[in-house]
Amino acid sequence: MFFSITVDAAVVQRWESVRKLAEEAVKAVPGVQSAMVALTAERRPGAAASPAQAPSAPAAAHGHRQGQGPVGVPGVTSIIAVASGKGGVGKSTTAVNLALGLRDLGMKVGILDADIYGPSLPKLLAIREKPQTIGGTRLKPIERFGLTVMSIGFLIEEETPMIWRGPMVMSALTQMLREVEWGTLDVMVVDMPPGTGDAQLTMAQQVPLKGAVIVSTPQDLALIDARRGIAMFKRVNVPVLGIVENMSMFICPKCGTRSDIFGHGGARHEAQRMGVPFLGEVPLEMSIREASDAGLPIVATQPDSPHAAAYRAIAANVRDQLGPGGPSKAAPRIVIES
Numbered sequence: 001m002f003f004s005i006t007v008d009a010a011v012v013q014r015w016e017s018v019r020k021l022a023e024e025a026v027k028a029v030p031g032v033q034s035a036m037v038a039l040t041a042e043r044r045p046g047a048a049a050s051p052a053q054a055p056s057a058p059a060a061a062h063g064h065r066q067g068q069g070p071v072g073v074p075g076v077t078s079i080i081a082v083a084s085g086k087g088g089v090g091k092s093t094t095a096v097n098l099a100l101g102l103r104d105l106g107m108k109v110g111i112l113d114a115d116i117y118g119p120s121l122p123k124l125l126a127i128r129e130k131p132q133t134i135g136g137t138r139l140k141p142i143e144r145f146g147l148t149v150m151s152i153g154f155l156i157e158e159e160t161p162m163i164w165r166g167p168m169v170m171s172a173l174t175q176m177l178r179e180v181e182w183g184t185l186d187v188m189v190v191d192m193p194p195g196t197g198d199a200q201l202t203m204a205q206q207v208p209l210k211g212a213v214i215v216s217t218p219q220d221l222a223l224i225d226a227r228r229g230i231a232m233f234k235r236v237n238v239p240v241l242g243i244v245e246n247m248s249m250f251i252c253p254k255c256g257t258r259s260d261i262f263g264h265g266g267a268r269h270e271a272q273r274m275g276v277p278f279l280g281e282v283p284l285e286m287s288i289r290e291a292s293d294a295g296l297p298i299v300a301t302q303p304d305s306p307h308a309a310a311y312r313a314i315a316a317n318v319r320d321q322l323g324p325g326g327p328s329k330a331a332p333r334i335v336i337e338s
Protein backbone atom coordinates (compact mmCIF):
# COMPACT_ATOMS: atom_id res chain seq x y z
CA MET A 1 0.00 0.00 0.00
CA PHE A 2 1.29 3.47 -0.86
CA PHE A 3 -0.03 6.80 0.32
CA SER A 4 1.19 10.28 1.05
CA ILE A 5 0.63 12.76 3.87
CA THR A 6 0.40 16.36 2.71
CA VAL A 7 1.99 18.76 5.18
CA ASP A 8 3.27 22.30 5.39
CA ALA A 9 6.65 22.43 3.70
CA ALA A 10 8.05 24.66 6.42
CA VAL A 11 7.66 22.07 9.18
CA VAL A 12 8.14 18.88 7.23
CA GLN A 13 10.86 17.47 9.41
CA ARG A 14 8.56 17.42 12.39
CA TRP A 15 6.36 15.08 10.40
CA GLU A 16 9.00 12.47 9.74
CA SER A 17 8.18 10.60 12.96
CA VAL A 18 4.48 10.73 12.05
CA ARG A 19 5.30 9.32 8.63
CA LYS A 20 7.16 6.41 10.24
CA LEU A 21 4.34 5.79 12.75
CA ALA A 22 1.73 5.89 10.00
CA GLU A 23 3.73 3.37 8.04
CA GLU A 24 4.01 1.08 11.05
CA ALA A 25 0.31 1.48 11.86
CA VAL A 26 -0.79 0.61 8.36
CA LYS A 27 1.61 -2.34 8.22
CA ALA A 28 0.00 -3.65 11.40
CA VAL A 29 -3.48 -3.72 9.81
CA PRO A 30 -4.43 -7.35 9.10
CA GLY A 31 -4.27 -8.08 5.38
CA VAL A 32 -1.80 -5.33 4.58
CA GLN A 33 1.38 -6.86 3.18
CA SER A 34 3.47 -3.72 3.19
CA ALA A 35 3.10 0.02 3.45
CA MET A 36 5.02 2.97 2.12
CA VAL A 37 4.14 6.45 3.25
CA ALA A 38 5.65 9.59 1.75
CA LEU A 39 5.47 13.20 2.87
CA THR A 40 4.36 15.73 0.27
CA ALA A 41 3.64 19.43 0.35
CA GLU A 42 1.72 21.76 -1.89
CA ARG A 43 3.65 24.76 -3.04
CA ARG A 44 2.16 27.92 -1.68
CA PRO A 45 2.75 30.83 -4.05
CA GLY A 46 5.52 33.01 -2.69
CA ALA A 47 6.18 30.71 0.23
CA ALA A 48 9.64 31.09 1.64
CA ALA A 49 11.94 28.14 1.33
CA SER A 50 12.30 26.25 4.56
CA PRO A 51 15.82 26.13 5.94
CA ALA A 52 15.92 22.41 5.28
CA GLN A 53 15.67 23.09 1.57
CA ALA A 54 18.54 25.49 1.46
CA PRO A 55 21.62 23.94 -0.08
CA SER A 56 23.58 24.89 3.02
CA ALA A 57 21.48 22.63 5.25
CA PRO A 58 20.82 19.46 3.27
CA ALA A 59 22.17 17.22 6.02
CA ALA A 60 18.85 17.58 7.78
CA ALA A 61 17.14 15.60 5.02
CA HIS A 62 15.75 12.19 5.79
CA GLY A 63 18.11 9.32 5.28
CA HIS A 64 21.27 11.33 5.61
CA ARG A 65 23.58 11.06 8.56
CA GLN A 66 25.13 14.27 9.70
CA GLY A 67 28.74 14.71 8.76
CA GLN A 68 28.87 11.77 6.35
CA GLY A 69 28.63 11.54 2.61
CA PRO A 70 25.78 9.67 0.99
CA VAL A 71 25.69 5.95 1.73
CA GLY A 72 25.97 3.53 -1.20
CA VAL A 73 23.28 1.07 -2.23
CA PRO A 74 24.40 -2.50 -1.41
CA GLY A 75 24.95 -4.56 -4.55
CA VAL A 76 25.03 -1.55 -6.86
CA THR A 77 28.48 -0.76 -8.25
CA SER A 78 27.90 2.62 -9.93
CA ILE A 79 25.04 5.07 -9.74
CA ILE A 80 24.98 7.68 -12.47
CA ALA A 81 22.59 10.59 -12.89
CA VAL A 82 21.09 11.69 -16.18
CA ALA A 83 20.31 15.36 -15.74
CA SER A 84 19.38 18.43 -17.71
CA GLY A 85 19.15 22.10 -16.92
CA LYS A 86 15.57 22.16 -18.16
CA GLY A 87 12.73 19.82 -19.01
CA GLY A 88 11.68 18.62 -22.43
CA VAL A 89 15.19 18.20 -23.81
CA GLY A 90 14.89 14.41 -23.95
CA LYS A 91 16.43 13.51 -20.61
CA SER A 92 14.17 10.54 -19.91
CA THR A 93 14.40 9.24 -23.47
CA THR A 94 18.18 9.44 -23.21
CA ALA A 95 18.21 7.81 -19.76
CA VAL A 96 16.20 4.81 -20.97
CA ASN A 97 18.17 4.29 -24.16
CA LEU A 98 21.48 4.84 -22.38
CA ALA A 99 20.47 2.21 -19.83
CA LEU A 100 19.64 -0.18 -22.68
CA GLY A 101 22.94 0.67 -24.39
CA LEU A 102 24.80 -0.23 -21.20
CA ARG A 103 22.78 -3.44 -21.04
CA ASP A 104 23.97 -4.24 -24.56
CA LEU A 105 27.56 -3.84 -23.34
CA GLY A 106 26.95 -6.79 -21.05
CA MET A 107 26.10 -4.94 -17.87
CA LYS A 108 23.29 -5.54 -15.42
CA VAL A 109 21.49 -2.22 -15.39
CA GLY A 110 18.80 -0.66 -13.26
CA ILE A 111 16.94 2.55 -13.89
CA LEU A 112 15.48 4.77 -11.20
CA ASP A 113 13.01 7.45 -12.18
CA ALA A 114 13.58 10.24 -9.67
CA ASP A 115 11.87 12.91 -11.76
CA ILE A 116 9.41 14.14 -9.17
CA TYR A 117 7.93 16.72 -11.52
CA GLY A 118 7.19 14.33 -14.36
CA PRO A 119 7.99 10.67 -13.80
CA SER A 120 8.05 9.18 -17.26
CA LEU A 121 9.35 5.63 -16.94
CA PRO A 122 5.87 4.11 -16.51
CA LYS A 123 5.05 5.53 -19.95
CA LEU A 124 8.42 5.12 -21.68
CA LEU A 125 8.55 1.46 -20.65
CA ALA A 126 4.78 0.84 -20.79
CA ILE A 127 4.65 -0.26 -17.15
CA ARG A 128 1.15 -0.30 -15.71
CA GLU A 129 1.51 -2.72 -12.84
CA LYS A 130 2.48 -1.67 -9.32
CA PRO A 131 5.59 -3.19 -7.78
CA GLN A 132 5.07 -6.27 -5.59
CA THR A 133 6.39 -6.50 -2.08
CA ILE A 134 8.93 -8.94 -0.70
CA GLY A 135 8.53 -10.09 2.86
CA GLY A 136 6.14 -7.27 3.61
CA THR A 137 8.86 -4.68 3.94
CA ARG A 138 10.66 -4.25 0.68
CA LEU A 139 9.54 -3.51 -2.85
CA LYS A 140 10.34 -5.67 -5.82
CA PRO A 141 11.25 -3.52 -8.82
CA ILE A 142 9.72 -4.16 -12.24
CA GLU A 143 11.78 -5.96 -14.88
CA ARG A 144 11.46 -4.63 -18.42
CA PHE A 145 13.70 -5.15 -21.47
CA GLY A 146 16.32 -6.64 -19.16
CA LEU A 147 16.35 -3.50 -17.00
CA THR A 148 15.44 -3.35 -13.31
CA VAL A 149 13.02 -0.45 -13.01
CA MET A 150 11.66 1.69 -10.19
CA SER A 151 9.78 4.96 -10.62
CA ILE A 152 8.52 7.63 -8.30
CA GLY A 153 5.51 7.36 -10.60
CA PHE A 154 4.75 3.98 -8.98
CA LEU A 155 4.51 5.66 -5.59
CA ILE A 156 2.49 8.70 -6.56
CA GLU A 157 -0.06 9.26 -9.30
CA GLU A 158 1.27 11.24 -12.23
CA GLU A 159 -1.62 13.70 -12.09
CA THR A 160 -1.13 14.59 -8.42
CA PRO A 161 -0.87 18.39 -8.46
CA MET A 162 1.85 18.60 -5.89
CA ILE A 163 5.28 19.92 -5.93
CA TRP A 164 7.61 17.80 -3.88
CA ARG A 165 10.19 19.75 -2.08
CA GLY A 166 13.49 19.33 -0.30
CA PRO A 167 13.20 16.76 2.47
CA MET A 168 9.99 15.26 1.12
CA VAL A 169 11.80 14.44 -2.05
CA MET A 170 14.48 12.87 0.05
CA SER A 171 12.07 10.68 1.94
CA ALA A 172 10.69 9.23 -1.29
CA LEU A 173 14.12 8.98 -2.85
CA THR A 174 15.58 7.26 0.18
CA GLN A 175 12.80 4.69 0.04
CA MET A 176 13.41 4.07 -3.63
CA LEU A 177 17.13 3.58 -3.04
CA ARG A 178 17.02 1.62 0.20
CA GLU A 179 13.68 -0.17 0.41
CA VAL A 180 13.73 -1.58 -3.09
CA GLU A 181 15.26 -4.98 -3.82
CA TRP A 182 17.63 -3.79 -6.56
CA GLY A 183 19.73 -6.94 -6.49
CA THR A 184 23.21 -6.84 -7.98
CA LEU A 185 23.65 -4.09 -10.54
CA ASP A 186 26.69 -2.88 -12.44
CA VAL A 187 25.04 0.46 -13.09
CA MET A 188 21.97 2.25 -11.83
CA VAL A 189 20.87 5.09 -14.12
CA VAL A 190 18.92 7.80 -12.28
CA ASP A 191 16.56 9.99 -14.31
CA MET A 192 16.87 13.21 -12.30
CA PRO A 193 14.30 16.00 -12.09
CA PRO A 194 15.11 18.82 -14.52
CA GLY A 195 16.64 22.05 -13.34
CA THR A 196 19.28 23.07 -10.86
CA GLY A 197 17.23 24.24 -7.87
CA ASP A 198 17.55 23.25 -4.25
CA ALA A 199 15.66 19.99 -4.68
CA GLN A 200 18.02 18.87 -7.44
CA LEU A 201 21.08 19.99 -5.53
CA THR A 202 19.97 18.15 -2.41
CA MET A 203 19.31 15.06 -4.44
CA ALA A 204 22.70 15.24 -6.15
CA GLN A 205 24.22 15.43 -2.68
CA GLN A 206 22.21 12.60 -1.18
CA VAL A 207 22.51 9.97 -3.88
CA PRO A 208 25.97 8.39 -3.93
CA LEU A 209 26.68 9.29 -7.55
CA LYS A 210 29.70 8.07 -9.52
CA GLY A 211 29.01 10.71 -12.13
CA ALA A 212 26.48 12.70 -14.11
CA VAL A 213 25.49 12.76 -17.77
CA ILE A 214 24.10 16.11 -18.91
CA VAL A 215 21.56 16.14 -21.74
CA SER A 216 21.12 19.31 -23.77
CA THR A 217 19.69 20.40 -27.07
CA PRO A 218 22.15 22.42 -29.17
CA GLN A 219 20.65 25.90 -28.88
CA ASP A 220 22.11 28.56 -26.61
CA LEU A 221 19.19 28.72 -24.19
CA ALA A 222 19.39 25.04 -23.37
CA LEU A 223 23.17 25.23 -23.14
CA ILE A 224 23.02 27.97 -20.55
CA ASP A 225 20.94 25.60 -18.42
CA ALA A 226 23.31 22.72 -19.15
CA ARG A 227 26.16 24.90 -17.92
CA ARG A 228 24.27 25.45 -14.66
CA GLY A 229 23.80 21.70 -14.35
CA ILE A 230 27.51 21.09 -14.78
CA ALA A 231 28.30 23.77 -12.20
CA MET A 232 25.84 22.16 -9.78
CA PHE A 233 27.45 18.72 -9.99
CA LYS A 234 30.92 20.21 -9.73
CA ARG A 235 29.84 22.03 -6.60
CA VAL A 236 28.90 18.76 -4.91
CA ASN A 237 32.01 17.00 -6.25
CA VAL A 238 30.17 14.67 -8.60
CA PRO A 239 32.25 14.11 -11.75
CA VAL A 240 30.52 15.15 -14.96
CA LEU A 241 30.86 12.13 -17.26
CA GLY A 242 29.98 14.31 -20.23
CA ILE A 243 27.31 15.99 -22.36
CA VAL A 244 24.90 14.39 -24.82
CA GLU A 245 23.51 16.58 -27.58
CA ASN A 246 19.92 15.54 -28.19
CA MET A 247 17.78 16.68 -31.13
CA SER A 248 21.10 17.41 -32.72
CA MET A 249 19.87 17.54 -36.32
CA PHE A 250 16.80 16.63 -38.34
CA ILE A 251 16.81 14.51 -41.47
CA CYS A 252 13.61 15.00 -43.46
CA PRO A 253 12.02 11.58 -43.87
CA LYS A 254 10.54 12.67 -47.24
CA CYS A 255 13.44 14.36 -48.99
CA GLY A 256 16.45 13.34 -46.89
CA THR A 257 17.52 16.94 -46.43
CA ARG A 258 19.23 17.68 -43.17
CA SER A 259 18.05 20.68 -41.14
CA ASP A 260 19.68 21.84 -37.94
CA ILE A 261 16.50 22.95 -36.22
CA PHE A 262 18.14 23.87 -32.92
CA GLY A 263 21.53 24.41 -34.53
CA HIS A 264 24.14 21.67 -34.39
CA GLY A 265 27.34 21.11 -32.49
CA GLY A 266 26.49 23.55 -29.71
CA ALA A 267 26.83 20.94 -26.99
CA ARG A 268 30.10 19.57 -28.39
CA HIS A 269 31.47 23.09 -28.42
CA GLU A 270 30.19 23.75 -24.91
CA ALA A 271 31.72 20.51 -23.64
CA GLN A 272 35.10 21.59 -25.01
CA ARG A 273 34.72 25.02 -23.48
CA MET A 274 33.89 23.58 -20.07
CA GLY A 275 36.51 20.85 -20.25
CA VAL A 276 34.06 17.95 -19.94
CA PRO A 277 33.77 15.00 -22.35
CA PHE A 278 31.36 15.08 -25.27
CA LEU A 279 29.52 11.75 -25.23
CA GLY A 280 27.68 11.85 -28.55
CA GLU A 281 24.70 13.19 -30.40
CA VAL A 282 21.21 11.92 -31.19
CA PRO A 283 19.19 13.33 -34.09
CA LEU A 284 15.68 14.75 -33.79
CA GLU A 285 13.87 11.80 -35.26
CA MET A 286 10.22 10.91 -35.55
CA SER A 287 10.81 7.21 -34.92
CA ILE A 288 12.56 7.99 -31.61
CA ARG A 289 9.55 9.94 -30.42
CA GLU A 290 7.05 7.36 -31.65
CA ALA A 291 8.96 4.48 -30.09
CA SER A 292 9.36 6.37 -26.79
CA ASP A 293 5.74 7.35 -26.50
CA ALA A 294 4.62 3.81 -27.32
CA GLY A 295 6.74 2.41 -24.49
CA LEU A 296 9.04 0.67 -26.99
CA PRO A 297 12.47 2.29 -26.55
CA ILE A 298 14.40 2.31 -29.78
CA VAL A 299 17.55 0.55 -28.50
CA ALA A 300 15.40 -2.40 -27.37
CA THR A 301 12.95 -2.56 -30.24
CA GLN A 302 14.94 -1.29 -33.25
CA PRO A 303 18.46 -2.36 -32.32
CA ASP A 304 19.69 -2.25 -35.92
CA SER A 305 18.64 1.35 -36.49
CA PRO A 306 21.32 4.05 -36.69
CA HIS A 307 19.67 5.77 -33.72
CA ALA A 308 20.11 2.71 -31.53
CA ALA A 309 23.76 2.69 -32.64
CA ALA A 310 24.09 6.33 -31.58
CA TYR A 311 22.79 5.48 -28.10
CA ARG A 312 25.09 2.46 -27.84
CA ALA A 313 28.05 4.66 -28.77
CA ILE A 314 27.05 7.08 -26.01
CA ALA A 315 26.76 4.14 -23.60
CA ALA A 316 30.27 2.96 -24.54
CA ASN A 317 31.60 6.45 -23.85
CA VAL A 318 29.83 6.56 -20.50
CA ARG A 319 31.28 3.16 -19.62
CA ASP A 320 34.76 4.41 -20.54
CA GLN A 321 34.27 7.53 -18.45
CA LEU A 322 33.41 5.39 -15.46
CA GLY A 323 37.00 4.26 -15.75
CA PRO A 324 38.94 1.07 -15.06
CA GLY A 325 37.48 0.82 -11.58
CA GLY A 326 34.12 1.08 -13.29
CA PRO A 327 31.51 -1.53 -13.76
CA SER A 328 32.52 -3.76 -16.62
CA LYS A 329 36.10 -4.38 -17.55
CA ALA A 330 35.17 -7.62 -19.26
CA ALA A 331 32.54 -6.21 -21.59
CA PRO A 332 33.50 -6.04 -25.27
CA ARG A 333 34.39 -2.61 -26.50
CA ILE A 334 32.09 -1.39 -29.24
CA VAL A 335 33.19 1.56 -31.33
CA ILE A 336 30.55 3.07 -33.53
CA GLU A 337 31.16 6.02 -35.80
CA SER A 338 28.39 8.57 -35.43
Ligand SMILES: Nc1ncnc2c1ncn2[C@@H]1O[C@H](COP(=O)(O)OP(=O)(O)O)[C@@H](O)[C@H]1O
Nearest residue numbers: 087088089090091092093283284285288289292
Ligand atom coordinates in the same frame (compact mmCIF):
# COMPACT_ATOMS: atom_id res chain seq x y z
N1 LIG B 1 15.98 12.57 -30.29
C1 LIG B 1 14.66 12.72 -30.28
N2 LIG B 1 13.94 12.76 -31.41
C2 LIG B 1 12.60 12.93 -31.38
N3 LIG B 1 11.88 13.08 -30.28
C3 LIG B 1 12.55 13.05 -29.12
C4 LIG B 1 13.95 12.86 -29.03
N4 LIG B 1 14.31 12.87 -27.73
C5 LIG B 1 13.17 13.05 -27.03
N5 LIG B 1 12.11 13.17 -27.85
C6 LIG B 1 10.72 13.40 -27.50
O1 LIG B 1 10.65 14.66 -26.83
C7 LIG B 1 9.71 14.61 -25.77
C8 LIG B 1 10.40 14.97 -24.46
O2 LIG B 1 11.36 13.97 -24.18
P1 LIG B 1 11.63 13.46 -22.70
O3 LIG B 1 12.66 12.38 -22.79
O4 LIG B 1 10.36 13.15 -22.00
O5 LIG B 1 12.28 14.79 -22.11
P2 LIG B 1 12.59 15.23 -20.60
O6 LIG B 1 12.73 14.00 -19.79
O7 LIG B 1 13.87 16.01 -20.73
O8 LIG B 1 11.46 16.10 -20.19
C9 LIG B 1 9.13 13.21 -25.78
O9 LIG B 1 7.92 13.21 -26.48
C10 LIG B 1 10.17 12.39 -26.52
O10 LIG B 1 9.60 11.29 -27.21
Ligand SMILES: [Mg+2]
Nearest residue numbers: 091092115120
Ligand atom coordinates in the same frame (compact mmCIF):
# COMPACT_ATOMS: atom_id res chain seq x y z
MG1 LIG C 1 11.53 13.31 -18.21
